[in-house]
Amino acid sequence: MKKAAFWIAALAVLGGLQLFVRDIVGAYNYQILVLVGINIILAVSLNLINGYTGQFSIGHAGFYAVGAYTCAGVVVYGQEAIRGATGFLPELGQNTVLLLVGLLCAAIAAGLAGLAVGIPSLRLRGDYLAIVTLGFGEIIRVLILNVEAVGGARGFSGIPQLSNFFWVYLGVVVTVVTVHNLVQSSYGRAFISIRDDEIAAEAMGVDTTRFKVLSFVVSSIFAGIAGGLFAHFTMYLHPNTFLFTTSFYLIIMIVVGGLGSIEGAITGAILVTVLLEVFREFGAFRLVNFAILLVLIMIYRPTGLLGSWTLVRAGRRPGRAA
Amino acid sequence: MAILDVKGCTKTFGGLVAVKDLNISLRQGALYGLIGPNGAGKTTIFNLITGVYTPDEGTITLAGHEIQGRKASAIARLGISRTFQNIRLFGSMTVLENVKVSQHMRKSQGLMDAILRTSRLREEEERIERDAMELLKIFHLDERAHDQARTLPYGSQRRLEIARALATEPKVLLLDEPAAGMNPQEAVELMHLIKRSRDDFGVTVLLVEHNMKVVMGVCETIQVVDYGETIALGAPREIQEDPRVIEAYLGGA
């Protein structure tokens, strides 16, 4: 019952906010707010594999891209059929079904991509894993670049605007709750045991390959959902949005906040997105100083801004409902 | 019938023969010692049994099932658990969580239970926590249950390794130099704990140890290996008087 109450409250609060959040903060800030939400989903999910399971992936942008293009593709090409089948619903209902179908496909496609990349790659360790995930991310991007149906190098336009503050932050809540519950369960303990000592984990019966792939797939699924939400918010996709530099920014978010904690990933996502947006008018000056800030944070505070400070330590308080 | 049977196992690394045509047979409930000079191949034997390495030749049977060549995690689930010579705890986890990791294979919770945090999961988590705390109590670690494992003193870390291994509910427990770095008092306590593991948990113990007080005090049967081959096998008293053993240890002096 507590759970149902939580979700009803979440839906009500987000739905209520959706009605006037844009008028309160203004169109520009609204845009940033939504982007922050998308980046939170990406960072929190990437943290599952990089922070909790301790595997260094720099290919998150690839799964983000798979989700974005799948969702947009399904909606753009399946729009007529889906609207036809749901003709009895009002416009808002049709849009909701359309978006949910798109997101479901995005999640499945990104999850499958994660599985396809994860199974062969996760045998590799450290830097080799890093570079192979980066490579897969780039391969995915180049493949998309060559699919004419989704615009190829021209970019994919004409995507209907279906997602908004409400959907993005519902996505944030779902992601955070899922990742939180997962790391608090025996799955989370298995993930962290792999990070701490893979050989010992294996000796204690943890099938490390299986759990690595699992965390990779779950992480990819949420990246895919973030992609779908992004596509239907900006209404235009270009393969260059999903360059490996995007993966770099996501890693920066989770490391700046502090690896292996959900609050860290959220803090990092907010900080990096807002910093980059606020100083946008300063052009290249902004990124130069952002880069210096990053270098200095890493030199002077390598455990991230939040460090080891975290509200909920994995597995410490069992039986907590969320 | 033997619970663990190593038959004719050989393992070479490049040109080096680490283990040669080795046989070990543990009957159910044995306290079995494996000793030998440094570099005799003892840890390699552990790594063969636990699936870190695959033997070049020979078979390893656990309760009638051949296990050589299987993944280490699969062998652990079949009922062999171990500790490590160079302690390998999950350093960032708490003491309690270290033990809980080992219990995961007895879980019935699925991925959806975990994500949705169902009542089934919560009940199971409570049970896991209860069992883990009980185990920690036996190993005198309950007071530090919520401290990070890496903050424990050395002797406690060794005890935690044993507790963690026992939490997998193994049939056979492999202890790799558990007394290393312990002071005499801790070593005595360790001997009680090893005996208790057998008596209360019903595990069969295979012990590699350099501390002869511990080996002679705990083990009922001792096998001596040198250069990967067995040179003596018998009760502690027989081993102590065996000329080949003395030769191996004193290097023909």
Add this chain to the structure above:
Amino acid sequence: METFLQQVINGISQGSAYALLALGYTMVYGVLRLINFAHGDVYMVGAFAGYYIANNDAVQANLGASWMTAVVVMAGSMAVCAFLGILIERFAYRPGRGNSPYTLAFWLAIVGSSVGRMVGGSTPALLAGAAAGAVLGVGLDRLGIRPARQSSHLTLLIIAIGVSLFLENGGQLAFGADPKFFPEIIPTRRIQLGGLTVDSQRLTVLGVSVVLMVLLTLIINYTKTGKAMRAVSFNLDAAKLMGINTDRIIAFTFALGSALAGAGGILVSLLYPRIDPLMGIMPGLKAFVAAVLGGIGSVPGAMVGGLIIGLAEVMAVGYGQSTYRDATAFVILVLILLLRPSGIMGKRTSEKV
């Protein structure tokens, strides 16, 4: 058949340029176990340094379009990059490994100069900003704000990403975001080799790369510093205990690798004269792939890896679709690593249990 041989020659010269870059990755990885993501950007700086030297009035007036210009451009660019490599090591990676003074002063001076330029817009304002930043940095250091002692592999990697972002965007400020065109410092001539036509640029690229690689091999194998480099990459701590000044060796390694990157920047600019501040990203990444392919840490491996990537790319463009060009390197990487997880010439390492 002839077009095929033509492609092979193109591929080898392209590949030798990748190899020069890959060597820098592999050497730095050897001593620090660090993927120096900023390496591709050093190569970009090398190309721009060459551009400015070649267009310098004094160089133009005194040397004109002689081969001396090419030598001066090459040497100058390598020197600039070597210095840049040392700076990066000294102020980004060394503090990442432990305490080292003036780190804050260095970075805050840059922040100060950028603020000075933005607010004042003049050179004095820029210098005043830099001075203020440096003073603030020294002050904070005196107050006890020091680099954290502990640092992980990951920390260094993120620092490398930061330095890379810094150089890319700093490059946009310093050189402008628009592409520039590298002058023709070597006259183009078509040379007939049997039935093949090779232009002089490609031959120069190949020749210079080979000479540099031979030089590097000699330095690594036959000089005292080279021996120390090998010792450090074998085991940094043991080398330190043996009395090797590891910080100096690491700095030297960066200088050497960066100089090669600078040379690579010039050579590639001969083939593809369009240069811009982001030009280092893709070649840098591919050169790293080449290094991993050959087995990272292995010098001959980097050379072989570079050649493979160069050849494969040229073939993919020649016989396939050019839009897939950027994926070629990664497809090869993925295939090889899945078959041989430690690269072609890498050493297999397994953890001791």
